[in-house]
Amino acid sequence: xxxxxxxxxxxxxxLIVTRRQDVLTVVAFFVxxxxxxxxxxxxxxEKLRTIAPGAVWVAAALASLISLDRLxxxxxxDGTLEQLAxxxxxxxxxxxxxxxxxxxxxxxxxxxxxxxxxxxLGLQGIELAVLAASLLLGTPILxxxxxxxxxxxxxxxxxxxxxxxxxxxxxxxxxxxxxxAVNEAMFAAPYQxxLxxxxxxxxxxxxxxxxxxxxxxxxxxx
Amino acid sequence: MKGxxxxxxxxxxxxxxxxLAQRLVPWLWPAAALCAIAGLYxxxxxxxxxxxxxxxxxxxxxxxxxxxxGMLLYLLLAVYGAIFLVWRIKMAxxxxxxxxxxxxxxxxxxxxxxxxWGAPTWGxxxxxDARLTSxxxxxxLFLGYMALHAASDDREKGGRAASLLAIVGAVNVPIxxxxxxxxxxxxxxxxxxxxxxxxxxxxxxxxxxLMIAAFWIYAGAVVxxxxxxxALSREPRTEWAQAAAVGRLTRDQRQRAAADTALDQQxxxxxxxA
Numbered sequence: 327x328x329x330x331x332x333x334x335x336x337x338x339x340x341l342i343v344t345r346r347q348d349v350l351t352v353v354a355f356f357v358x359x360x361x362x363x364x365x366x367x368x369x370x371x372e373k374l375r376t377i378a379p380g381a382v383w384v385a386a387a388l389a390s391l392i393s394l395d396r397l398x399x400x401x402x403x404d405g406t407l408e409q410l411a412x413x414x415x416x417x418x419x420x421x422x423x424x425x426x427x428x429x430x431x432x433x434x435x436x437x438x439x440x441x442x443x444x445x446x447l448g449l450q451g452i453e454l455a456v457l458a459a460s461l462l463l464g465t466p467i468l469x470x471x472x473x474x475x476x477x478x479x480x481x482x483x484x485x486x487x488x489x490x491x492x493x494x495x496x497x498x499x500x501x502x503x504x505x506x507a508v509n510e511a512m513f514a515a516p517y518q519x520x521l522x523x524x525x526x527x528x529x530x531x532x533x534x535x536x537x538x539x540x541x542x543x544x545x546x547x548x
Numbered sequence: 549m550k551g552x553x554x555x556x557x558x559x560x561x562x563x564x565x566x567x568l569a570q571r572l573v574p575w576l577w578p579a580a581a582l583c584a585i586a587g588l589y590x591x592x593x594x595x596x597x598x599x600x601x602x603x604x605x606x607x608x609x610x611x612x613x614x615x616x617x618g619m620l621l622y623l624l625l626a627v628y629g630a631i632f633l634v635w636r637i638k639m640a641x642x643x644x645x646x647x648x649x650x651x652x653x654x655x656x657x658x659x660x661x662x663x664x665w666g667a668p669t670w671g672x673x674x675x676x677d678a679r680l681t682s683x684x685x686x687x688x689l690f691l692g693y694m695a696l697h698a699a700s701d702d703r704e705k706g707g708r709a710a711s712l713l714a715i716v717g718a719v720n721v722p723i724x725x726x727x728x729x730x731x732x733x734x735x736x737x738x739x740x741x742x743x744x745x746x747x748x749x750x751x752x753x754x755x756x757x758l759m760i761a762a763f764w765i766y767a768g769a770v771v772x773x774x775x776x777x778x779a780l781s782r783e784p785r786t787e788w789a790q791a792a793a794v795g796r797l798t799r800d801q802r803q804r805a806a807a808d809t810a811l812d813q814q815x816x817x818x819x820x821x822a
Contacts, residue, residue: 474716478709482699492692492713495685496720499727506731527723538716541633545708 330415331423338427352393352432353439359385360443371448378447379457379508385443386436386461387468387497393432394472395486397424398543402480411547417540422532425466425473425539433465449508456511456521463524464504470535471496477542500527560639562779563788563805567797569772576769580762587758595751604668607661609755613763615658618686619721621651621767625693626718629711638809639775641707642782644714645697646775650767652690659683682728689717703782 342348363381364374401407410420440461441454449457475493479485507520559565591609598605628644631637662680663673674680693710700706748756783789788805791797 474712478696478713479699482696482709483701484699488692488695488699491688491695495688495692495724496717498685499720499723502727502731534719538712541712542709545705545712548705548708 330413331419334410334420334423335427338424339431342427342431348393349432349435352389353435355392356385356389356436356439357443359388360447364447375448375512378444378449379505379512381447382440382444382457382461382508383464383501383505386440386465387494387501389436390433390465390468390472391490391493391497392486394428394469394476395489397428397473397476398480399476402546407543408547411543417543418536421473421477421539421543422536425469425536428473429466429469433469437461437465444508449512453508453511456517457508459521460504460507460524463521463528464500467500467524467528467531468497470531470539471500474535474538474542477539477546480543480546500524503527558806560637561806561809562639562642562783563792563797563802563809565639566776566779566788566792567802569776570792570797573769573772573776576765576772580765580769583758583762583765587755587762590751590755590758595755596749601669604665607665609759611658611661611665612756613760614654614661615683616760617763617767618651618655618658618683618690621647621654622686622689622714622721623718625651625690626714629714632711633708633715638782639779641704641711642775642778643771644711645707646771646778648690648694648697649774650771652687652694654763654767655683655687655690659687678729678731681731682725685724685728686721689721693717 360381363377367373367377398407401410411417413420437458441458444454444457472489472493475489478492479489482488503520503524507517507524510517510520559568587609591606595606597603625644625647628640628647632640632644659680662683666675667673693714696713697706697710700709780789780793786805786808788797788801791801
């Protein structure tokens, strides 16, 4: 049963890699949003340092949101999605494979890049490691939640803005815990609790949200 | 379907529901008004002023019921959504859709009255406090539900997608609540649901309970009325809807419409999905 899913994973990754500009666009978006913060707030290092965790996390959440917009759209338009739904594999697993492929190619670059951006905003040492770790645990949850929204808004008028309205409220706990972990690290306080809770959220989201994604896809394909 | 033998299931037929609501709503309006008048009288003239906040606390008699109604209605919305997704009972979607605007209104009112209460007591209309923030997020969840329902051209499809969203949201509500609670908290402590009894004067509790009853009944009346309109607009060509629109729905027409609905919902077994 795992083989077709593995193939699907490879197909999705290679599709994204062949269209490199998609990855570049998302990464550039992430960097630009973070650049806007110093420009809007001013270059004082102390001020920037206080907003750094929030800025990086907000930028990551927005980047994840815009990159997920088209997660199912292309496959839906050319009929691949219907074929995948008819395949013997459970649709939830298929959806999970697609989300994993999407996260590996579009979420992971943000995680890898985040320490550099955190450094530019004045974070140091262990804080950078905590920032990357929190994003590593948090962005997969964002991808899974966003995929539910993407599946729901397939072929709906004003899909992008609607998806933001539907999904951003659900991002709140992840954002709080993720930015909270870095904030704790900045005050040399124990940050493990935040990271553990993020991990717990991921553990809950991983089995449950693919079911919701599959449900939403079935409604769209009906 | 075995469930046909359960008596209240007959109200899953829009025609039967319409007749029931038609009978209930005229009683609910005056009941809500009476409770509200009694509650407001108790709240404004009988209940003593608070020893710290003076008369400013009296907005609590509107603030607390609306805040509770907002949360309760979201839960109800998700329950109706689940019923619609699992059993495909159209009436459940109609009810869920009718609940959403009232829920959004209640949430908005609780934010608004909270701001008015905050001004004299905290010295500010808005703080990023845990309960305020999670109520604001609840408002966004209601708005998202309504937007998704309205965005689809196909009502059935839009209803199912929105129901799924309501369920995902309902699972998330406690997580959001606790994360926000943890994030920051300067709201005053719990004062009604304490194990050693409410920390309020008896007349305050009575006024609060009356106002809660008023809001419950009001919400029931307005939701039923909205659901009636929605039920009519979903089957505008049917005989019962035409008769009901001019106010002459006979028992016979109602029963025939109910039989039609039952037939409609019959063939959906456990694998009605897909």
